[in-house]
Amino acid sequence: MRPDLDPDTAPDLPVPDPRLGQRLRALPDALPPYGYGEFSRRLARRRQRRDPAPLRLLAAALAMLDGTPAAAPSQSAGPASMPVAAPLAANAERWLNAQPRRAIVRVPTQMAVTELEDQIAAIDDQLTAVGLSQSQAGQLAILQRDRAQLVESLAQVRYAQILVAGVQ
């Protein structure tokens, strides 16, 4: 490239003024919105929300309330703490994507569905961020496992919804 067209060496870029940098560095620190006490409470709430075990229990309870067995097509045999096999979660996701959205729903069941979908979306965001950084393979595996568990739970709730709709 011609030197006069190369943006790295283009002569028309003004020379940075050191006084501007000094003015910026003289700005005060921004005081954080809350202290550690409030932060740790919020962190604990987030961890609680992310733990899929209570949601699995909720899914099972909702299915029982609806009068149907909590047996989604993709249900794994292992306990909640066991890593979920990726193919099972993939099957569950395909099955979920194939289900039509119902116009009439029970509010408690739909709230559980929405909560699970929100959490899956949040994990998708994190997976994107971790995938971009390309240096956190361990974190990637944890997120994928959490996502698979959430997809399974979602499949259970949606399956219960479908069964109840068939009975009514």
Place this chain on the structure above:
Amino acid sequence: MTRLAEIRVAEGLIAGARTGEPDAQARIYALLAPGVFALICRIVANRAVAEDLFQDTMMTVFEQLDWYRGEAPLGAWAGRIALSRCLMFLRSPWHRARLSFGSAADVETFLPFGQVPEPNPEGLDVERALASLTPTARAVVWLYEVEGWSHEEIARSFGRSVSFSKSQLARAHQRLRAWFEPKASQTCAPT
């Protein structure tokens, strides 16, 4: 202004925080929070958004502390997480929608709610000047001038070329200089 890259945390404190010791976590929070919040505030220039991103950043810092390898100071590591959160927000459709409504360029000072700002016309003027830049230019200026990042580091973070960083900085300086220098057209002529 505290530079995040200058915030070094003792290895013992980090080890304590990893095992969940509240004292260690509280001390690390107190060290990092002001610098992290300042970085986010100055890039997004909106208090409500900055608080959301700050919370997300600090939670990520503590949740991923096991993955911190100590290759850079902890402050610099936290700063990179904060920047990635800011860039994700700036690239989001939600932010673009806010820009179209014209609400993203609010000039705000970043004090806790209810706290009255001390008289500091110079500081307020610098905040206003900074807020007049585009979010990208603001981020480049802040990272270069305050955090001490090189053009190469900024370019890598944005996924762009070094010349992108240099030209953003040069244009931002031009605009900031115009803000601070008295304009000939604005001088009062005698009547």
